Amino acid sequence: MSPSLIALMAGAACFAAHAMLSLILLRVPGRASPAARHAASAGFTHLIGTIIAAMAFEPLPYWPIAAASGFGAIVWLFAYSAVYKSVSLRILTQLAHTKGNSLSLDEVSSQFVRPEFTARIGVLLAMGCIHCDGNSYRLTRKGQLIARRIRLVQRLCGIERSGLYGG
Amino acid sequence: MTIDFVPTPVVADSFLAAAVLPVVAIVLAHGFWKVRSPGRRFIVAVLASLATWMIIVLNRDSVDAVDLLAGTLLLAAAILAGFTVWTLIACGFTVSMLQALARSDTSLTQETWIAAYTGGKPLVALAQDRLGVLFRLGLARQVGDRVVMTPVPGRLMAKAAAALRRLFGLKA
Numbered sequence: 001m002s003p004s005l006i007a008l009m010a011g012a013a014c015f016a017a018h019a020m021l022s023l024i025l026l027r028v029p030g031r032a033s034p035a036a037r038h039a040a041s042a043g044f045t046h047l048i049g050t051i052i053a054a055m056a057f058e059p060l061p062y063w064p065i066a067a068a069s070g071f072g073a074i075v076w077l078f079a080y081s082a083v084y085k086s087v088s089l090r091i092l093t094q095l096a097h098t099k100g101n102s103l104s105l106d107e108v109s110s111q112f113v114r115p116e117f118t119a120r121i122g123v124l125l126a127m128g129c130i131h132c133d134g135n136s137y138r139l140t141r142k143g144q145l146i147a148r149r150i151r152l153v154q155r156l157c158g159i160e161r162s163g164l165y166g167g
Numbered sequence: 168m169t170i171d172f173v174p175t176p177v178v179a180d181s182f183l184a185a186a187v188l189p190v191v192a193i194v195l196a197h198g199f200w201k202v203r204s205p206g207r208r209f210i211v212a213v214l215a216s217l218a219t220w221m222i223i224v225l226n227r228d229s230v231d232a233v234d235l236l237a238g239t240l241l242l243a244a245a246i247l248a249g250f251t252v253w254t255l256i257a258c259g260f261t262v263s264m265l266q267a268l269a270r271s272d273t274s275l276t277q278e279t280w281i282a283a284y285t286g287g288k289p290l291v292a293l294a295q296d297r298l299g300v301l302f303r304l305g306l307a308r309q310v311g312d313r314v315v316m317t318p319v320p321g322r323l324m325a326k327a328a329a330a331l332r333r334l335f336g337l338k339a
Binding site: 002004005007008023026027050051054055058059060061062063064066067068070071074075077078079080081082083084085087088089091092093095096100101102103104105106108109112113114116117118120121123124129130133135136137138139143144146147148150151153154156157158159 | 168169170171172174175178192193195196197201205208231233234236237238240241243244247248251253256257260261262264265266268269273274275276277280281290291293294295297298300301306307309310312313314315316318321322324325326328329331332334335336337
């Protein structure tokens, strides 16, 4: 077996370990965000896996390990993000449980989109980006700064005001 | 313990091709060659990145199969990461809410905030927009004012999503 193939398999093993560790970390109560838990798990398993593989086989090419474990970690995070945050997938899951597998547009709006909007307001409040005054909201100084930075990146990428998939 | 951090030529090609992706996406965002739709622009950037990689790799004298696989995985990871960042800044829900509030000079109620987000359209327009993803992928279809899940692809995807939610320890 070539050193590159050994390294690639070591990377796959790192990913397998990351998948298992992240499933545990995601269930541990605490304030750390899911993304931080994914990152901690991926970083830790990659580091340990690389060290173990390098002690067993040398000289060990690094990039096949990084390729296999990095690709796996990104696909894993992608799958998690899709089911964690996607409004569309949540609607689809609900459709599967309703009679006739259908919902009216008004039901979708009131049961999914409005609650999601409210939930994201909660996220922005928790992040200290917005301030609630009675039933109205305005940006805090931190929120203004973050919004300005995002706008700069959007301008660089030629993204005009949107937020809608349909533009 | 010896670790070789020097990338092989194919791996280096993947880094180069991955770097092409954001550069093309940014270049195509300005000037007379601008691709107006952000989604289409990203696809063009991905194609440019893949074309760059294939042209360079195909012109190499000999390519090791494992190296080729490692290079492919690295490039695929870069494209997926780029897609995640791109969708976040182009149509991320929370990011867009923040931007809608930033564009407004005054404080907003939830209703006026929704209107600012959608450009004056009602909440149902936002629902239709999010549902558009399901419609385009054939997972659901609109029948009159109702949304109906498609029997095969829709059901399979719903089952997969529910299984993944359970796996990740998320509430059903």
